[in-house]
Amino acid sequence: MLFLAVVLLVLVREGSEVFGRSVGGHLSDEFAIDVTKLADSEALMTQTLGRTQRRKSRKKRPNFERKMKDLAEAVHACGSMGFTDMKLHKLRNTSVTCNDGSPAGYYLRRSHGSKRWLLFLEGGWYCFDQASCRNRWxxxxxxxxxxxxxPDRKKGNGILSPDPEENPYWWNANTVYVPYCSSDVWSGMSPRHDKDDFAFMGALILQEVLRxxxxLGLKNSKTLLLSGSSAGGTGVILNLDRSAEFLRREGSSVQVQGxxxxxxFLDNKQYMPTECTETLSCAPTEAIRRGIQxxxxxxxxRCAxxxxxxxxxxxxxGYRAYPTLQAPLFVIQWLFDEAQMMVNNVGTPVDKEQWNYIHNLGVDLRKTLTNVTGVFAPACLAHTLITKSDWMTVQMKGVSLPNALHCWEQSLLWGKVEPQEPTCVSQLVDSCPWPHCNPTCPKLRNPFTGEEMDFIPLMMELVGIDMNAIAEQMGMDPDDLVRMLTS
Known part of the structure; x- marks a missing residue:
């Protein structure tokens, strides 16, 4: 690592000459340089350098980028020895706790020299009353x-990965993973009153992590990307503006994005209404109505x-809160989210009514995303994406999620609704109408054999779907129905 540090110092000096600025920070065995701005250096130089300087810098830039790529690969190799794991830290404020009163905390991987922070909120459902919380426990x-x-250490995948091949735009950010232990969708501010009671302090846990x-460097940084999956994704929506305001009060000018x-999720009616006795079958409207209290x-x-x-x-x-948010938010949502279908009690589709309900679920979700300026919504049956190692494989119009997210970030940087490059797209919503009609959707697995299968063949094998009967019910030719569902 000492050798790499020396090489880095040389490259940083060269890079500062290329871009006409110095690179701050110090070196350690967890260093990383913010090279994601390389792609935008020409635009930066337009504002800061003359034409002569730009011509000189263009000649130097390819060599600098190549060296930085080689360095990134060398740094990643060091990660295999454990240097890139995130390390557990407990909150300094011990009064802010998990459900059982144990201290809350976070995992951190420092990236000295980087002015960008990525904070991720874990998901994992919720409980909403004494009975459901006892059952959860x-x-x-x-x-x-x-x-x-x-555990004391944690590895990161997808957007949390330190590997630039897996995570091309955020691999070198200061990375924070906040475990979910409050069962309240990151919204609670209720302390534990006695040993037989539960605390619900999700909103306070996030605030104390930021504090x-x-x-450690967040105060004087440029960007904080507050991210999360599932309940953590909803937690981002709930806490985005509050977190930005908290950081402003603490004297930080960091730009907060979500x-x-x-x-x-949608607050629509269940396919088959059920009594609200447990988390996975309770209608989300009823569960949240009880839970918020x-x-x-x-x-x-502003939404309140x-x-x-x-x-x-x-x-x-989200569709109700989004228009009221002041901080920018990028939405990643499967049009046929497994969790949404579970709480809506749809069941495995075996008749026309279920197929129609599923189809309309996608239609309704698509409508709620119409005015969202940054969105990635494939027509897949799945749940969560950004922390999976293969998060780059799902595409729409040839654009992957990391590229769409990066495009959105750059549009914020330049204050434009959409960058000028024709290949840069940050609003992507599938138009095909059925689950897994996007050929890049994650493969489903047969639960009995483990074999990867496409959606329709899997449904036919598991539940004996009769495509001829469904086509007849819908007044369609069977071949046309199969083509519609698979194209």
Whole structure:
């Protein structure tokens, strides 16, 4: 690593000459240089350098980029020895806890020299009353309610990966992973009152994580990307503006942006209404209505103003909160999200009514995304994406999620709705109408054989779907129906 540090110092000096600026920070065995701006250096130089300087810098830039790529590969090789794991830190404020009263915390991988921070909120459903929380304690992984079993170190995949091949734009950011142990969709501000009670302090946990990170470099950084998946994705929507305001009050000018993965749910009616006795079958509207009181749940202030106190639970649903948010938000949402279909009690589609319900679910979700300026919504049956190693494989119009997200970030940087490059797209919503009609969707697996299968053949094998009968019910030719579902 000493050799790499020396090489880095040489490259940083060369890079500062190329771009006409110095690179701050110090070197350590966890260093990283923010090279994602390389692609935008020409635009930067337009504002800061004359034409002569630009011509000189263009000649130097390819050599610099090549050296930086070689260096990134060498640094990643060091990661295999454990240098790139995230390390557990408990909150300094010990009064902010997990459900069981154990101390909350976060995992951190420092990237000295980088002015960008990536903070990820873990997901994992929720509980909404005494019975559902007792059931969660007894049957769900205990680390979703307690920190007592958390490991000292954690690896990251997808957008959390330190590998520039897997994570081309955020591999070198300061990376923070916040485990979910509050069961409240990151909204709660309710302390534990006695040993038989539960605390619900998700919103406070996030606030205290930010407070602890300020002296570690967050205060003087440029960008904080607040991200999360599932309940963590909804947590991003709920906490985005609040986090930005908290950091401003603490004297930081960091720009806060949000990425909500698989947390944009609908408050529509279930296919088959059920009694609200457990989390996975309770209609989301009823679960959140109960939960917000149980957790002392907090919603975005501007959204809360639009509803009476008894109706503020509606702000948990992204399409209602989004128009009120001031900080920018990028939405990642499968059009046929597995969690949405589970709480809507759809079941395995075996008749026309279920197929119609599923089709309309995609239609309804697509409508809620019409005015979202940064969105990636494939027509797939899946749940969560950004922390998976293969997060680059799903595409729409030839554009992957990392590229769409990067395009969106650059549009924010330049203050434009859409960058000028024709290949740069940050609003992507599939138009095909059925689950897995996008050929790049994640493969489904036969639960009995483990074999990868496409959606329609899998449904035919598992539940004996009769495509001829369904086509007859829908007044279609069977071949046309199969083509519609698979093209």
């Amino acid at each position: 007894a049957n769900m992984p205990r680390n979703l309610m307690s920190s007592k079993g958390w 602890d990170l300020l002296p 990425v909500a993965d698989s947390g944009w 149980w957790w002392n749940g907090q919603v975005p202030e 103003r639009q509803y009476s106190k008894d109706e503020q639970w509606r702000c948990f649903f």
